[in-house]
Amino acid sequence: MPGLDRDDLKMVLDSITEYADANLPDERLRELDAADEFPEQTVRHMCGEGLGVSLLFIPEEYGGMGGGAFDVYRVCERMAAIDLGVATSVLATFLGSDPIVFGGTAEQQERFLGAIAEQGLLMAYGATEAGAGSDLASLRTVATPVETDGQVTGYRISGTKQWISNGGRADLYTILALAPGGPTWFVVDHDTPGFSKGHHEDKHGIRASNTAALTLEDVEVDVDRLVGGVEGLGLVQAQAVFGYTRLMVAAFGLGAGWAALNRAIVYSTMRIQAGSPLSEKQGYTHKLIVPHAVALEAGRAYIEETAERIDRGEEMLNTEGAIAKYLSSEAGNAAADAAIQAHGGYGYTKEYMVEKIKRDVRITTIYEGTSEIMEMTIARDRWQQHLKTRGQYYHDRAEALEALAVTHPEVGAATAALALHSLAELLELARVHRLTRSQHVLFRVGELVARAEGAEALARRAARAADGDLPAKADQRFDAAALAVISRVYAREAAHRVGVDGLRLMLGAAAPGELDPASASFSARVDAVARVQAGLIDDMSEVAAAIYAQLPHGR
Protein backbone atom coordinates (compact mmCIF):
# COMPACT_ATOMS: atom_id res chain seq x y z
CA MET A 1 0.00 0.00 0.00
CA PRO A 2 1.47 3.43 -0.85
CA GLY A 3 1.70 6.19 1.73
CA LEU A 4 3.16 5.97 5.20
CA ASP A 5 4.27 2.71 6.71
CA ARG A 6 2.44 1.46 9.77
CA ASP A 7 4.98 2.78 12.27
CA ASP A 8 5.09 6.26 10.76
CA LEU A 9 1.30 6.44 10.74
CA LYS A 10 1.24 5.34 14.37
CA MET A 11 3.75 8.05 15.23
CA VAL A 12 1.60 10.71 13.54
CA LEU A 13 -1.55 9.49 15.33
CA ASP A 14 0.21 9.31 18.69
CA SER A 15 1.66 12.78 18.36
CA ILE A 16 -1.78 14.21 17.50
CA THR A 17 -3.27 12.55 20.58
CA GLU A 18 -0.41 13.68 22.84
CA TYR A 19 -0.71 17.25 21.60
CA ALA A 20 -4.47 17.23 22.11
CA ASP A 21 -4.20 15.74 25.60
CA ALA A 22 -1.83 18.52 26.58
CA ASN A 23 -3.47 21.42 24.78
CA LEU A 24 -7.10 20.59 24.10
CA PRO A 25 -8.59 19.03 27.23
CA ASP A 26 -12.39 18.96 27.53
CA GLU A 27 -12.43 22.19 29.52
CA ARG A 28 -10.57 24.09 26.80
CA LEU A 29 -12.83 22.65 24.10
CA ARG A 30 -15.91 23.74 26.04
CA GLU A 31 -14.44 27.24 26.41
CA LEU A 32 -13.79 27.50 22.67
CA ASP A 33 -17.32 26.28 21.97
CA ALA A 34 -18.90 28.76 24.40
CA ALA A 35 -16.76 31.67 23.20
CA ASP A 36 -17.30 30.72 19.53
CA GLU A 37 -13.54 31.03 19.16
CA PHE A 38 -11.25 29.80 16.39
CA PRO A 39 -8.00 28.71 18.11
CA GLU A 40 -5.76 30.03 15.35
CA GLN A 41 -2.47 29.38 17.12
CA THR A 42 -3.41 25.77 17.86
CA VAL A 43 -4.60 25.14 14.32
CA ARG A 44 -1.44 26.67 12.84
CA HIS A 45 0.69 24.62 15.21
CA MET A 46 -1.10 21.44 14.19
CA CYS A 47 -0.90 22.21 10.46
CA GLY A 48 2.61 23.60 10.36
CA GLU A 49 5.95 23.33 12.11
CA GLY A 50 4.60 21.89 15.35
CA LEU A 51 2.76 18.74 14.28
CA GLY A 52 2.94 19.06 10.52
CA VAL A 53 -0.42 17.42 9.81
CA SER A 54 -0.57 19.28 6.49
CA LEU A 55 2.58 17.46 5.38
CA LEU A 56 0.60 14.25 5.30
CA PHE A 57 -1.13 14.89 1.99
CA ILE A 58 1.72 16.66 0.23
CA PRO A 59 3.84 14.47 -2.06
CA GLU A 60 7.38 13.80 -0.87
CA GLU A 61 8.90 15.63 -3.85
CA TYR A 62 7.37 18.87 -2.56
CA GLY A 63 8.59 18.40 1.00
CA GLY A 64 5.57 16.48 2.34
CA MET A 65 5.11 12.98 3.74
CA GLY A 66 3.22 11.60 0.76
CA GLY A 67 0.42 10.04 2.78
CA GLY A 68 -2.26 8.04 1.00
CA ALA A 69 -6.03 7.88 1.39
CA PHE A 70 -5.75 5.28 4.16
CA ASP A 71 -3.47 7.57 6.17
CA VAL A 72 -5.78 10.51 5.63
CA TYR A 73 -8.75 8.43 6.86
CA ARG A 74 -6.94 7.41 10.04
CA VAL A 75 -5.78 10.98 10.73
CA CYS A 76 -9.22 12.46 10.04
CA GLU A 77 -10.85 9.93 12.35
CA ARG A 78 -8.36 10.72 15.12
CA MET A 79 -8.72 14.48 14.69
CA ALA A 80 -12.52 14.22 14.74
CA ALA A 81 -12.40 12.21 17.94
CA ILE A 82 -10.61 15.18 19.52
CA ASP A 83 -12.73 18.03 18.19
CA LEU A 84 -14.54 18.29 14.89
CA GLY A 85 -14.20 22.08 14.75
CA VAL A 86 -10.41 21.89 15.06
CA ALA A 87 -10.38 18.93 12.66
CA THR A 88 -12.36 20.93 10.10
CA SER A 89 -9.92 23.84 10.38
CA VAL A 90 -6.85 21.64 10.02
CA LEU A 91 -8.31 19.55 7.23
CA ALA A 92 -9.69 22.54 5.27
CA THR A 93 -6.14 22.92 3.97
CA PHE A 94 -6.41 19.40 2.48
CA LEU A 95 -9.61 20.41 0.81
CA GLY A 96 -8.32 23.78 -0.34
CA SER A 97 -5.25 22.29 -1.95
CA ASP A 98 -7.02 19.30 -3.55
CA PRO A 99 -7.77 21.09 -6.83
CA ILE A 100 -4.00 21.76 -7.07
CA VAL A 101 -3.00 18.24 -6.01
CA PHE A 102 -5.35 16.63 -8.54
CA GLY A 103 -5.55 19.24 -11.29
CA GLY A 104 -2.60 21.62 -10.96
CA THR A 105 0.33 21.83 -13.35
CA ALA A 106 3.69 20.53 -12.11
CA GLU A 107 4.80 24.14 -11.59
CA GLN A 108 1.72 24.97 -9.54
CA GLN A 109 2.16 21.88 -7.45
CA GLU A 110 5.76 22.68 -6.71
CA ARG A 111 5.00 26.30 -5.92
CA PHE A 112 1.87 26.00 -3.80
CA LEU A 113 2.27 22.57 -2.23
CA GLY A 114 5.90 23.41 -1.52
CA ALA A 115 4.75 26.61 0.24
CA ILE A 116 2.22 24.71 2.36
CA ALA A 117 4.93 22.23 3.36
CA GLU A 118 7.56 24.86 4.12
CA GLN A 119 5.48 27.62 5.65
CA GLY A 120 2.51 25.68 7.08
CA LEU A 121 0.06 27.86 5.15
CA LEU A 122 -3.65 27.58 5.93
CA MET A 123 -5.87 27.10 2.92
CA ALA A 124 -9.58 27.43 2.21
CA TYR A 125 -11.74 25.87 -0.49
CA GLY A 126 -14.16 28.35 -2.02
CA ALA A 127 -16.81 26.55 -4.03
CA THR A 128 -20.21 27.19 -2.38
CA GLU A 129 -22.22 30.36 -3.07
CA ALA A 130 -25.50 31.64 -1.68
CA GLY A 131 -27.28 30.45 -4.82
CA ALA A 132 -25.01 27.49 -5.59
CA GLY A 133 -24.84 24.89 -2.82
CA SER A 134 -25.72 21.36 -3.81
CA ASP A 135 -26.04 22.61 -7.36
CA LEU A 136 -22.54 23.98 -7.91
CA ALA A 137 -23.13 24.38 -11.62
CA SER A 138 -25.30 27.46 -10.88
CA LEU A 139 -22.30 29.39 -9.63
CA ARG A 140 -22.27 33.14 -10.38
CA THR A 141 -18.72 34.18 -9.50
CA VAL A 142 -17.11 35.18 -12.78
CA ALA A 143 -13.51 35.26 -13.97
CA THR A 144 -13.00 37.69 -16.85
CA PRO A 145 -9.78 37.34 -18.84
CA VAL A 146 -7.39 40.29 -18.75
CA GLU A 147 -5.52 40.66 -22.03
CA THR A 148 -2.20 42.36 -22.78
CA ASP A 149 -1.20 42.65 -26.43
CA GLY A 150 -3.88 40.13 -27.37
CA GLN A 151 -2.61 37.53 -24.87
CA VAL A 152 -4.51 36.43 -21.73
CA THR A 153 -2.19 37.46 -18.89
CA GLY A 154 -4.61 37.22 -15.99
CA TYR A 155 -8.18 37.13 -14.73
CA ARG A 156 -10.41 39.56 -12.86
CA ILE A 157 -12.66 37.64 -10.44
CA SER A 158 -15.91 38.99 -8.99
CA GLY A 159 -18.54 37.30 -6.87
CA THR A 160 -19.32 36.00 -3.37
CA LYS A 161 -18.72 32.69 -1.64
CA GLN A 162 -20.68 31.32 1.29
CA TRP A 163 -19.84 29.06 4.28
CA ILE A 164 -16.12 28.77 3.61
CA SER A 165 -14.13 26.90 6.30
CA ASN A 166 -11.04 28.92 7.32
CA GLY A 167 -12.65 31.64 5.16
CA GLY A 168 -11.69 34.50 7.47
CA ARG A 169 -8.21 33.24 8.34
CA ALA A 170 -6.61 31.35 5.45
CA ASP A 171 -3.42 32.48 3.72
CA LEU A 172 -4.32 31.00 0.36
CA TYR A 173 -7.67 30.21 -1.28
CA THR A 174 -8.81 28.07 -4.17
CA ILE A 175 -11.81 29.82 -5.70
CA LEU A 176 -14.20 28.31 -8.22
CA ALA A 177 -15.31 30.88 -10.80
CA LEU A 178 -16.99 30.90 -14.17
CA ALA A 179 -14.40 31.67 -16.86
CA PRO A 180 -15.43 31.94 -20.54
CA GLY A 181 -14.50 28.25 -20.93
CA GLY A 182 -16.61 27.17 -17.93
CA PRO A 183 -16.13 26.68 -14.16
CA THR A 184 -12.44 27.00 -13.28
CA TRP A 185 -10.34 26.95 -10.08
CA PHE A 186 -8.04 29.89 -9.30
CA VAL A 187 -5.49 30.26 -6.51
CA VAL A 188 -5.94 33.58 -4.71
CA ASP A 189 -3.77 35.14 -1.98
CA HIS A 190 -5.57 36.38 1.13
CA ASP A 191 -4.34 39.95 0.72
CA THR A 192 -5.12 40.48 -2.96
CA PRO A 193 -6.82 43.89 -3.42
CA GLY A 194 -10.59 43.57 -3.74
CA PHE A 195 -10.74 40.35 -1.66
CA SER A 196 -12.63 40.68 1.63
CA LYS A 197 -13.85 38.22 4.25
CA GLY A 198 -17.14 38.22 6.15
CA HIS A 199 -17.68 37.71 9.89
CA HIS A 200 -17.14 34.40 11.67
CA GLU A 201 -20.53 32.64 11.38
CA ASP A 202 -22.34 31.87 14.66
CA LYS A 203 -22.95 28.14 14.13
CA HIS A 204 -24.86 25.27 15.75
CA GLY A 205 -21.65 23.21 16.10
CA ILE A 206 -17.98 23.04 15.08
CA ARG A 207 -17.78 26.48 16.65
CA ALA A 208 -14.01 26.22 16.97
CA SER A 209 -13.79 26.34 13.18
CA ASN A 210 -13.88 29.62 11.32
CA THR A 211 -16.60 29.74 8.67
CA ALA A 212 -17.00 32.93 6.66
CA ALA A 213 -18.39 34.38 3.46
CA LEU A 214 -15.94 35.80 0.91
CA THR A 215 -16.40 38.76 -1.39
CA LEU A 216 -14.31 39.24 -4.50
CA GLU A 217 -14.56 42.59 -6.25
CA ASP A 218 -12.42 42.74 -9.38
CA VAL A 219 -9.76 40.59 -7.74
CA GLU A 220 -6.91 40.31 -10.24
CA VAL A 221 -4.77 37.20 -10.47
CA ASP A 222 -2.05 36.29 -12.96
CA VAL A 223 -2.78 33.65 -15.55
CA ASP A 224 -0.50 31.20 -13.75
CA ARG A 225 -3.11 31.07 -10.94
CA LEU A 226 -5.55 29.20 -13.20
CA VAL A 227 -5.40 25.64 -11.82
CA GLY A 228 -4.24 23.22 -14.52
CA GLY A 229 -3.73 26.05 -17.02
CA VAL A 230 -6.93 25.29 -18.94
CA GLU A 231 -10.34 26.89 -18.40
CA GLY A 232 -13.48 24.85 -17.80
CA LEU A 233 -12.04 21.91 -15.86
CA GLY A 234 -13.28 23.10 -12.44
CA LEU A 235 -16.24 20.80 -11.98
CA VAL A 236 -14.33 17.84 -13.39
CA GLN A 237 -11.49 18.56 -10.94
CA ALA A 238 -14.00 18.93 -8.10
CA GLN A 239 -15.58 15.59 -9.10
CA ALA A 240 -12.17 13.94 -9.36
CA VAL A 241 -11.44 14.62 -5.71
CA PHE A 242 -14.87 13.73 -4.33
CA GLY A 243 -14.00 10.05 -3.80
CA TYR A 244 -11.16 11.26 -1.61
CA THR A 245 -12.64 14.29 0.14
CA ARG A 246 -15.88 12.54 0.98
CA LEU A 247 -13.81 9.82 2.57
CA MET A 248 -12.34 12.49 4.84
CA VAL A 249 -15.80 13.60 5.97
CA ALA A 250 -16.81 9.94 6.36
CA ALA A 251 -13.86 9.56 8.73
CA PHE A 252 -15.05 12.68 10.58
CA GLY A 253 -18.46 11.04 11.12
CA LEU A 254 -16.77 7.86 12.29
CA GLY A 255 -14.38 9.61 14.66
CA ALA A 256 -16.97 11.89 16.23
CA GLY A 257 -19.58 9.11 16.45
CA TRP A 258 -17.17 6.76 18.21
CA ALA A 259 -15.97 9.58 20.49
CA ALA A 260 -19.54 10.08 21.73
CA LEU A 261 -20.27 6.37 21.99
CA ASN A 262 -17.03 5.70 23.87
CA ARG A 263 -18.06 8.23 26.48
CA ALA A 264 -21.44 6.50 26.83
CA ILE A 265 -19.76 3.08 27.10
CA VAL A 266 -17.48 4.21 29.93
CA TYR A 267 -20.30 6.10 31.66
CA SER A 268 -22.60 3.08 31.55
CA THR A 269 -20.12 0.98 33.51
CA MET A 270 -20.13 3.51 36.35
CA ARG A 271 -23.75 4.58 36.50
CA ILE A 272 -25.72 2.36 38.85
CA GLN A 273 -29.48 2.26 38.46
CA ALA A 274 -31.82 -0.33 39.97
CA GLY A 275 -28.86 -1.96 41.72
CA SER A 276 -26.52 -2.61 38.81
CA PRO A 277 -24.53 -0.71 36.17
CA LEU A 278 -26.37 0.40 33.04
CA SER A 279 -23.84 -1.59 31.00
CA GLU A 280 -25.45 -4.78 32.32
CA LYS A 281 -28.94 -3.87 31.15
CA GLN A 282 -29.94 -5.28 27.79
CA GLY A 283 -32.69 -2.72 27.29
CA TYR A 284 -29.97 -0.09 27.46
CA THR A 285 -27.06 -1.67 25.59
CA HIS A 286 -29.08 -3.23 22.77
CA LYS A 287 -30.74 0.09 21.96
CA LEU A 288 -28.21 2.79 22.83
CA ILE A 289 -24.81 1.16 22.30
CA VAL A 290 -24.77 -1.99 20.16
CA PRO A 291 -26.67 -0.86 17.02
CA HIS A 292 -24.53 2.27 16.84
CA ALA A 293 -21.24 0.44 17.25
CA VAL A 294 -22.37 -1.93 14.49
CA ALA A 295 -23.43 0.87 12.10
CA LEU A 296 -20.17 2.75 12.72
CA GLU A 297 -18.16 -0.37 11.94
CA ALA A 298 -20.09 -0.83 8.68
CA GLY A 299 -19.05 2.73 7.82
CA ARG A 300 -15.47 1.90 8.71
CA ALA A 301 -15.46 -1.22 6.55
CA TYR A 302 -16.65 0.82 3.59
CA ILE A 303 -14.12 3.60 4.26
CA GLU A 304 -11.22 1.17 4.53
CA GLU A 305 -12.13 -0.66 1.32
CA THR A 306 -12.49 2.60 -0.57
CA ALA A 307 -9.24 3.99 0.83
CA GLU A 308 -7.40 0.85 -0.23
CA ARG A 309 -8.84 1.13 -3.73
CA ILE A 310 -7.82 4.79 -4.01
CA ASP A 311 -4.33 3.91 -2.80
CA ARG A 312 -4.14 1.15 -5.42
CA GLY A 313 -4.67 3.84 -8.05
CA GLU A 314 -8.34 3.36 -8.90
CA GLU A 315 -9.95 6.59 -10.06
CA MET A 316 -13.46 8.00 -10.11
CA LEU A 317 -14.63 6.35 -6.91
CA ASN A 318 -17.23 9.08 -6.40
CA THR A 319 -20.04 6.67 -5.66
CA GLU A 320 -17.91 4.76 -3.19
CA GLY A 321 -16.89 8.02 -1.51
CA ALA A 322 -20.57 8.95 -1.34
CA ILE A 323 -21.53 5.60 0.24
CA ALA A 324 -18.70 5.86 2.77
CA LYS A 325 -19.76 9.40 3.69
CA TYR A 326 -23.44 8.57 3.84
CA LEU A 327 -23.05 5.47 6.03
CA SER A 328 -20.50 6.99 8.40
CA SER A 329 -21.97 10.46 8.81
CA GLU A 330 -25.48 9.13 9.38
CA ALA A 331 -24.12 6.53 11.83
CA GLY A 332 -22.02 9.19 13.58
CA ASN A 333 -25.06 11.42 14.07
CA ALA A 334 -27.23 8.58 15.36
CA ALA A 335 -24.46 7.42 17.72
CA ALA A 336 -23.96 10.90 19.17
CA ASP A 337 -27.69 11.31 19.68
CA ALA A 338 -27.87 7.92 21.43
CA ALA A 339 -24.88 8.91 23.58
CA ILE A 340 -26.87 11.84 24.97
CA GLN A 341 -29.75 9.50 25.79
CA ALA A 342 -27.32 7.02 27.32
CA HIS A 343 -26.14 9.69 29.77
CA GLY A 344 -29.72 10.60 30.77
CA GLY A 345 -30.02 14.13 32.18
CA TYR A 346 -26.22 14.42 32.41
CA GLY A 347 -25.99 13.98 28.66
CA TYR A 348 -28.11 17.06 28.23
CA THR A 349 -25.57 19.22 30.05
CA LYS A 350 -22.34 20.68 28.68
CA GLU A 351 -20.03 18.94 31.14
CA TYR A 352 -20.33 15.46 29.65
CA MET A 353 -19.37 16.67 26.15
CA VAL A 354 -21.78 14.43 24.25
CA GLU A 355 -24.22 17.26 23.53
CA LYS A 356 -21.32 19.20 21.97
CA ILE A 357 -20.22 16.22 19.92
CA LYS A 358 -23.81 15.82 18.72
CA ARG A 359 -23.91 19.46 17.60
CA ASP A 360 -20.50 19.12 15.97
CA VAL A 361 -21.13 15.88 14.07
CA ARG A 362 -24.34 17.35 12.60
CA ILE A 363 -22.27 19.10 9.95
CA THR A 364 -21.03 15.82 8.46
CA THR A 365 -24.37 15.11 6.77
CA ILE A 366 -24.32 18.62 5.26
CA TYR A 367 -20.87 19.66 4.01
CA GLU A 368 -19.04 18.01 1.11
CA GLY A 369 -22.47 17.08 -0.23
CA THR A 370 -25.62 16.59 1.85
CA SER A 371 -26.97 13.13 2.67
CA GLU A 372 -29.77 13.64 0.15
CA ILE A 373 -27.26 14.48 -2.59
CA MET A 374 -25.32 11.35 -1.56
CA GLU A 375 -28.53 9.30 -1.92
CA MET A 376 -29.07 10.74 -5.38
CA THR A 377 -25.45 10.18 -6.45
CA ILE A 378 -25.48 6.58 -5.20
CA ALA A 379 -28.87 5.69 -6.68
CA ARG A 380 -28.17 7.19 -10.09
CA ASP A 381 -24.87 5.38 -10.51
CA ARG A 382 -26.06 1.98 -9.32
CA TRP A 383 -29.25 2.34 -11.38
CA GLN A 384 -27.06 2.73 -14.45
CA GLN A 385 -25.08 -0.38 -13.46
CA HIS A 386 -28.34 -2.30 -13.08
CA LEU A 387 -29.50 -1.25 -16.55
CA LYS A 388 -26.11 -1.83 -18.19
CA THR A 389 -25.87 -5.38 -16.83
CA ARG A 390 -29.53 -6.16 -17.54
CA GLY A 391 -30.25 -6.59 -13.87
CA GLN A 392 -27.23 -8.77 -13.03
CA TYR A 393 -25.12 -6.18 -11.19
CA TYR A 394 -26.20 -7.00 -7.64
CA HIS A 395 -26.90 -10.68 -8.35
CA ASP A 396 -23.23 -11.00 -9.38
CA ARG A 397 -22.03 -9.22 -6.27
CA ALA A 398 -24.33 -11.43 -4.17
CA GLU A 399 -22.88 -14.57 -5.75
CA ALA A 400 -19.36 -13.47 -4.84
CA LEU A 401 -20.53 -13.11 -1.24
CA GLU A 402 -22.17 -16.54 -1.33
CA ALA A 403 -18.80 -17.97 -2.29
CA LEU A 404 -17.29 -16.13 0.69
CA ALA A 405 -20.00 -17.63 2.92
CA VAL A 406 -18.75 -21.12 2.02
CA THR A 407 -15.28 -20.48 3.42
CA HIS A 408 -16.41 -18.05 6.16
CA PRO A 409 -19.90 -19.07 7.25
CA GLU A 410 -19.57 -17.03 10.47
CA VAL A 411 -19.33 -13.52 8.96
CA GLY A 412 -22.93 -13.02 7.82
CA ALA A 413 -21.96 -13.11 4.14
CA ALA A 414 -25.00 -15.21 3.16
CA THR A 415 -27.32 -12.68 4.82
CA ALA A 416 -25.52 -9.77 3.15
CA ALA A 417 -25.91 -11.67 -0.15
CA LEU A 418 -29.65 -11.89 0.53
CA ALA A 419 -29.70 -8.09 0.86
CA LEU A 420 -27.92 -7.76 -2.49
CA HIS A 421 -30.21 -10.24 -4.29
CA SER A 422 -33.22 -8.38 -2.87
CA LEU A 423 -31.73 -5.13 -4.11
CA ALA A 424 -31.37 -6.54 -7.63
CA GLU A 425 -35.01 -7.65 -7.56
CA LEU A 426 -36.14 -4.30 -6.22
CA LEU A 427 -34.33 -2.40 -8.94
CA GLU A 428 -35.84 -4.67 -11.55
CA LEU A 429 -39.31 -4.09 -10.14
CA ALA A 430 -38.65 -0.36 -10.27
CA ARG A 431 -37.51 -0.66 -13.89
CA VAL A 432 -40.49 -2.71 -15.08
CA HIS A 433 -43.00 -0.45 -13.33
CA ARG A 434 -41.00 2.76 -13.93
CA LEU A 435 -41.03 3.63 -10.24
CA THR A 436 -37.79 5.64 -10.04
CA ARG A 437 -39.63 8.42 -11.83
CA SER A 438 -40.57 9.30 -8.27
CA GLN A 439 -37.63 11.21 -6.78
CA HIS A 440 -38.47 9.90 -3.32
CA VAL A 441 -38.15 6.31 -4.54
CA LEU A 442 -34.84 7.07 -6.22
CA PHE A 443 -33.39 8.67 -3.08
CA ARG A 444 -34.61 5.85 -0.81
CA VAL A 445 -33.04 3.37 -3.20
CA GLY A 446 -29.79 5.29 -2.62
CA GLU A 447 -30.12 4.55 1.09
CA LEU A 448 -30.88 0.86 0.50
CA VAL A 449 -27.89 0.52 -1.82
CA ALA A 450 -25.64 2.05 0.84
CA ARG A 451 -26.91 -0.33 3.50
CA ALA A 452 -26.59 -3.42 1.31
CA GLU A 453 -23.10 -2.48 0.14
CA GLY A 454 -22.18 -1.60 3.73
CA ALA A 455 -23.16 -5.13 4.79
CA GLU A 456 -21.12 -6.53 1.92
CA ALA A 457 -18.02 -4.52 2.89
CA LEU A 458 -18.37 -5.46 6.56
CA ALA A 459 -18.68 -9.19 5.77
CA ARG A 460 -15.57 -8.96 3.59
CA ARG A 461 -13.68 -7.09 6.31
CA ALA A 462 -14.66 -9.71 8.92
CA ALA A 463 -13.51 -12.50 6.59
CA ARG A 464 -10.19 -10.76 5.97
CA ALA A 465 -9.73 -10.32 9.70
CA ALA A 466 -10.32 -14.06 10.15
CA ASP A 467 -7.63 -14.74 7.53
CA GLY A 468 -5.22 -12.27 9.19
CA ASP A 469 -5.36 -10.30 5.97
CA LEU A 470 -6.47 -6.81 7.07
CA PRO A 471 -4.12 -4.00 6.00
CA ALA A 472 -1.38 -3.34 8.56
CA LYS A 473 -2.74 0.19 8.99
CA ALA A 474 -6.34 -0.94 9.60
CA ASP A 475 -8.12 -0.14 12.83
CA GLN A 476 -7.59 -2.97 15.32
CA ARG A 477 -10.24 -2.32 17.95
CA PHE A 478 -12.24 -5.49 17.30
CA ASP A 479 -10.75 -8.93 16.73
CA ALA A 480 -11.93 -11.33 14.03
CA ALA A 481 -14.52 -13.04 16.24
CA ALA A 482 -16.05 -9.70 17.26
CA LEU A 483 -16.07 -8.43 13.68
CA ALA A 484 -17.86 -11.59 12.55
CA VAL A 485 -20.71 -11.10 15.00
CA ILE A 486 -20.85 -7.34 14.30
CA SER A 487 -21.17 -8.20 10.62
CA ARG A 488 -23.97 -10.71 11.25
CA VAL A 489 -25.99 -8.11 13.17
CA TYR A 490 -25.55 -5.48 10.45
CA ALA A 491 -26.32 -7.90 7.61
CA ARG A 492 -29.67 -8.84 9.19
CA GLU A 493 -30.60 -5.17 9.42
CA ALA A 494 -29.58 -4.55 5.80
CA ALA A 495 -31.54 -7.60 4.59
CA HIS A 496 -34.59 -6.38 6.46
CA ARG A 497 -34.33 -2.82 5.17
CA VAL A 498 -33.93 -3.84 1.56
CA GLY A 499 -36.27 -6.84 1.61
CA VAL A 500 -39.14 -5.42 3.64
CA ASP A 501 -38.85 -1.62 3.63
CA GLY A 502 -37.87 -1.78 -0.05
CA LEU A 503 -41.03 -3.68 -0.94
CA ARG A 504 -43.12 -1.20 1.02
CA LEU A 505 -41.49 1.60 -0.95
CA MET A 506 -42.31 -0.02 -4.28
CA LEU A 507 -45.89 -0.82 -3.23
CA GLY A 508 -46.27 2.78 -2.12
CA ALA A 509 -44.99 4.15 -5.42
CA ALA A 510 -47.00 1.90 -7.74
CA ALA A 511 -50.55 2.64 -8.79
CA PRO A 512 -53.22 0.96 -6.64
CA GLY A 513 -53.47 -2.72 -7.65
CA GLU A 514 -50.42 -2.55 -9.94
CA LEU A 515 -48.33 -4.72 -7.60
CA ASP A 516 -49.70 -7.66 -5.63
CA PRO A 517 -48.31 -7.73 -2.08
CA ALA A 518 -49.42 -11.37 -1.76
CA SER A 519 -47.49 -12.51 -4.85
CA ALA A 520 -45.21 -15.52 -4.50
CA SER A 521 -42.03 -13.53 -5.13
CA PHE A 522 -42.90 -10.90 -2.51
CA SER A 523 -43.78 -13.54 0.07
CA ALA A 524 -40.60 -15.52 -0.62
CA ARG A 525 -38.49 -12.42 -0.07
CA VAL A 526 -40.22 -11.48 3.17
CA ASP A 527 -39.95 -15.10 4.41
CA ALA A 528 -36.25 -15.24 3.63
CA VAL A 529 -35.63 -11.98 5.48
CA ALA A 530 -37.64 -13.23 8.47
CA ARG A 531 -35.71 -16.51 8.63
CA VAL A 532 -32.27 -14.87 8.87
CA GLN A 533 -33.34 -12.83 11.91
CA ALA A 534 -33.06 -15.93 14.14
CA GLY A 535 -30.30 -15.50 16.71
CA LEU A 536 -30.21 -11.70 16.44
CA ILE A 537 -30.56 -10.93 20.16
CA ASP A 538 -27.85 -13.44 21.14
CA ASP A 539 -25.54 -11.91 18.56
CA MET A 540 -26.26 -8.42 19.89
CA SER A 541 -25.34 -9.68 23.36
CA GLU A 542 -22.08 -10.98 21.94
CA VAL A 543 -21.36 -7.59 20.39
CA ALA A 544 -22.06 -5.96 23.76
CA ALA A 545 -19.65 -8.37 25.43
CA ALA A 546 -16.94 -7.53 22.87
CA ILE A 547 -17.46 -3.79 23.38
CA TYR A 548 -17.30 -4.00 27.17
CA ALA A 549 -14.43 -6.49 27.21
CA GLN A 550 -12.01 -3.69 26.36
CA LEU A 551 -13.11 -0.37 27.74
CA PRO A 552 -12.03 2.61 25.64
CA HIS A 553 -9.52 4.91 27.27
CA GLY A 554 -8.26 8.24 26.01
CA ARG A 555 -9.10 9.66 22.60
Ligand SMILES: Cc1cc2nc3c(=O)[nH]c(=O)nc-3n(C[C@H](O)[C@H](O)[C@H](O)COP(=O)(O)OP(=O)(O)OC[C@H]3O[C@@H](n4cnc5c(N)ncnc54)[C@H](O)[C@@H]3O)c2cc1C
Ligand atom coordinates in the same frame (compact mmCIF):
# COMPACT_ATOMS: atom_id res chain seq x y z
C1 LIG B 1 -19.96 24.85 8.66
C2 LIG B 1 -19.89 24.74 7.16
C3 LIG B 1 -18.66 24.68 6.54
C4 LIG B 1 -18.59 24.62 5.14
N1 LIG B 1 -17.36 24.64 4.52
C5 LIG B 1 -17.30 24.79 3.17
C6 LIG B 1 -16.05 25.01 2.50
O1 LIG B 1 -14.98 25.03 3.13
N2 LIG B 1 -16.05 25.22 1.17
C7 LIG B 1 -17.21 25.20 0.42
O2 LIG B 1 -17.14 25.41 -0.80
N3 LIG B 1 -18.42 24.97 1.01
C8 LIG B 1 -18.49 24.77 2.36
N4 LIG B 1 -19.71 24.58 2.98
C9 LIG B 1 -20.92 24.54 2.15
C10 LIG B 1 -21.59 23.19 2.11
O3 LIG B 1 -20.85 22.30 1.31
C11 LIG B 1 -23.02 23.41 1.60
O4 LIG B 1 -23.72 24.06 2.65
C12 LIG B 1 -23.71 22.15 1.20
O5 LIG B 1 -23.15 21.61 0.04
C13 LIG B 1 -25.22 22.34 0.96
O6 LIG B 1 -25.49 23.46 0.17
P1 LIG B 1 -26.59 24.53 0.67
O7 LIG B 1 -26.21 24.95 2.06
O8 LIG B 1 -26.70 25.59 -0.35
O9 LIG B 1 -27.94 23.73 0.77
P2 LIG B 1 -28.96 23.40 -0.42
O10 LIG B 1 -28.23 22.87 -1.59
O11 LIG B 1 -29.86 24.56 -0.63
O12 LIG B 1 -29.78 22.22 0.26
C14 LIG B 1 -30.85 22.44 1.18
C15 LIG B 1 -31.57 21.11 1.39
O13 LIG B 1 -32.14 20.69 0.15
C16 LIG B 1 -31.67 19.40 -0.23
N5 LIG B 1 -31.48 19.38 -1.68
C17 LIG B 1 -30.62 20.13 -2.42
N6 LIG B 1 -30.72 19.83 -3.72
C18 LIG B 1 -31.66 18.88 -3.83
C19 LIG B 1 -32.23 18.16 -4.92
N7 LIG B 1 -31.79 18.34 -6.16
N8 LIG B 1 -33.19 17.27 -4.66
C20 LIG B 1 -33.61 17.06 -3.40
N9 LIG B 1 -33.12 17.69 -2.33
C21 LIG B 1 -32.15 18.59 -2.53
C22 LIG B 1 -30.35 19.25 0.52
O14 LIG B 1 -30.04 17.89 0.73
C23 LIG B 1 -30.65 19.97 1.82
O15 LIG B 1 -31.33 19.12 2.70
C24 LIG B 1 -19.78 24.58 4.37
C25 LIG B 1 -21.03 24.62 5.02
C26 LIG B 1 -21.09 24.72 6.39
C27 LIG B 1 -22.45 24.81 7.05
